[in-house]
Amino acid sequence: MAQVTRRKYTFYLLGLAITTCAAIIISSGMGYMQIPVTEIVQVLFASITGNGDLLEGVDKAIPLVVMDVRLPRILTAALVGGGLAMSGVVYQGILLNPLADPYTLGVSSGAAFGASLALLANIVFSTFVSVPLFAFAGAVATLFIVLHLSSFQGQVSANTLILSGVIVGAILAAGISFIQYLADEQVAVIIFWLMGSFASRTWGDVAIITVAVVLGLLITLYYGRDLNIMSLGGRSADSLGVETARTRKILLVTASMVTAICVAVSGIIGFVGLIVPHLMRFLVGPDNRKLLPVSLFAGATLLLMADTVTRAVLPSEVPIGVLTALIGGPFFCVIFRRKQKRGSNA
Amino acid sequence: MHRVDSYQLNNVSYSYGTTSALEDFTLSLSAGKFYGIVGPNGCGKSTFLDLLVGSKEPESGTLLFNGQPLTTYKKRDLARQVALVPQNFNIGFDYSVEEVVLMGRHPYIHRFASPSLKDWQRVQDAMDLIGIAHFAKRSIMELSGGEKQRVVVARALAQDTPILLFDEATSNLDIQYTLQIFDKVRALVEKEGRTIIAVIHNLNFAAAYCDEIIFMKEGRVCKTGTVAEVMNAPAIAEVFGVEAEIRFDSFSQVNQVSYRYGGQLE
Known part of the structure; x- marks a missing residue:
């Protein structure tokens, strides 16, 4: 179970990649206007090749719906899901804690606080402050505060880490409420964004988050084997030639950057970064070099499916953040119980 | 296959915040020997090993490895020379x-x-x-x-690696495996000329397996020398505050320590 053969891994990776692509195409057809898969493929090919002839026999509204309305939202959802899952892998690997993810560490709340601040400034003072930049600053600041709170003599304890994350998250939540109070009549903008939504995403959003996720994947894969060694603990990793302190910082900042962009684009979406790495470890084992790519695709598929359910299946749209928390919260409880039991045996 | 490797520490100090862990540590370790580090809990033994493996840097003093400051080595190169077996895993x-x-x-x-x-x-x-x-x-x-x-x-x-550091690495093991590990490690010294630097709590194992003993107390080197030179009742009394006697044990064919139970020195 701990190991997976190369062939099996390739099978899982390809399988998940194909599933993600299929989910993107199928969900593009779902919604108020049902579009057959063949026409979706036609539209996609026409846009990619720039060949208008391919659109023969396709309703004129369809390319508009697919390319301008649905695809930006669908791709954003997929990339955010992948990005959050990837961040979860990194946080869990570095902090040696299966309960760590952007949400439980308070990093998402930090990003949301920074982003809310930027939104408030933009509403009240009509400035054009960059929301992603503020989100990033909030995320990194929160991460270091949480790490500082939970570390004693250079050691970070697993349970106090989550506790610190929850405490800091609670303070930030109060801060966000205060910002909403200040925003007064414009509060709806912040509230709906906070609950997490992929509605009215643009190609600009897709571009920003693509850059963040690809960059994040490259950096984390580069340090993938060091991350594996670091699961032996900092002292052992040091003695095996890993620049532990530096690698830890680079990876934490990278994961926080990806998280911050995800939050800036879509609000707080909890537990994806917790559930996906867990399930994928059952599939491919703990090797982070294998875990990162499969988690990326699995996270993408999961969040895309959740978003499609709220967009096209449910009678009215439920905020995606609410949906993932409803599913992910109980999952967190299960992992927490199992961790407690295992801890008492050791 | 293994080069001659040595450590030279001159007046090395290290502290955690205001708490001093090592003070004026001066010591030299040469290749091909089995060193036993003994001393009370919290006397800086693990910190000493961390310095040798390069995961901590001396705050003052010099730490030379093969004649060069240890900090000038790349971590990866050092990791091909020195391995650490930690205490908790x-x-x-x-x-x-x-x-x-x-x-x-x-x-x-x-x-x-x-x-x-x-x-x-x-x-x-x-x-x-x-x-x-x-x-x-x-x-x-x-x-x-x-x-x-x-x-x-x-x-x-x-x-x-030519050098192996053990941080109480046998503390979780039963007697069978403890002896097995010590025997194998001793053989690495004898047959391959490797250097072992081991924190050992059990003075009898230290006396039986080590070439040289380093007694540590409160972050300083207290006594150092061969087992015959330094493993004696006054040293144990000074470092641990325990009354002990060293006798040649005919069954194990080495010097062994026995303690007076119920009579700790003040």
């Missing part, structure tokens, strides 16, 4: 025994390369030597504390 992820031992080859494998045949051979040799090859495929998380400890020893052996 906990891994929260489901790696197999074999994969953990393979991590000992990290300093030799290029970032994007796969382990070579030689790497796997070293892993197999290390597992064979410690006698854990029969559970190579099992998950590390299913093992008992003693089994895990042996995996860590094998991981350090797979690192194939």
Whole structure:
């Protein structure tokens, strides 16, 4: 179970990649206007090749719906899901804690606080402050505060880490409420964004988050084997030639950057970064070099499916953040119980 | 195959915030010997090993490795020279025994390369030597504390270094495996000329297996020399505050320590 053969891994990776692509195409057809898969493929090919002839026999509204309305939202959802899952892998690997993810560490709340601040400034003072930049600053600041709170003599304890994350998250939540109070009549903008939504995403959003996720994947894969060694603990990793302190910082900042962009684009979406790495470890084992790519695709598929359910299946749209928390919260409880039991045996 | 490797520490100090862990530490260690570090809890033994392995840097004083300051070595190069067997070992992820031992080859494998045949051979040799090859495929998380400890020893052996540091590495083991590990480690010194620097709590094991003993107390070197020179009742009384007697033991054929129970010195 701990190991997976190369062939099996390739099978899982390809399988998940194909599933993600299929989910993107199928969900593009779902919604108020049902579009057959063949026409979706036609539209996609026409846009990619720039060949208008391919659109023969396709309703004129369809390319508009697919390319301008649905695809930006669908791709954003997929990339955010992948990005959050990837961040979860990194946080869990570095902090040696299966309960760590952007949400439980308070990093998402930090990003949301920074982003809310930027939104408030933009509403009240009509400035054009960059929301992603503020989100990033909030995320990194929160991460270091949480790490500082939970570390004693250079050691970070697993349970106090989550506790610190929850405490800091609670303070930030109060801060966000205060910002909403200040925003007064414009509060709806912040509230709906906070609950997490992929509605009215643009190609600009897709571009920003693509850059963040690809960059994040490259950096984390580069340090993938060091991350594996670091699961032996900092002292052992040091003695095996890993620049532990530096690698830890680079990876934490990278994961926080990806998280911050995800939050800036879509609000707080909890537990994806917790559930996906867990399930994928059952599939491919703990090797982070294998875990990162499969988690990326699995996270993408999961969040895309959740978003499609709220967009096209449910009678009215439920905020995606609410949906993932409803599913992910109980999952967190299960992992927490199992961790407690295992801890008492050791 | 192993070069002559030595450490030279001059007035090395290290502290955690305001708490001093090592003070004016002056010592030289030469190749091919089995050093035993003994001393009370919290006297800076682990910090000393951390300095030797390069995971901590001296705050003052000089620490030379083969004549050069240890800090000038790249971590990776140092990891091919010195391996550490830590005291506590906990891994929260489901790696197999074999994969953990393979991590000992990290300093030799290029970032994007796969382990070579030689790497796997070293892993197999290390597992064979410690006698854990029969559970190579099992998950590390299913093992008992003693089994895990042996995996860590094998991981350090797979690192194939001339110098091995042990931080109370046998504290989780029963007597059978404790003796097994000490015997194998002693053989590495005799046959391959490797250097062992081991923190050992049990003075009888230290007396039986080590060439030289370093007595530590409150972050300083208290006494150092061969077992015959320094392992005596006054030294044990000074360092541990315990009344002891050293006698030649005819059964084990070495000097052994016995204690007066119920009569700690003030």
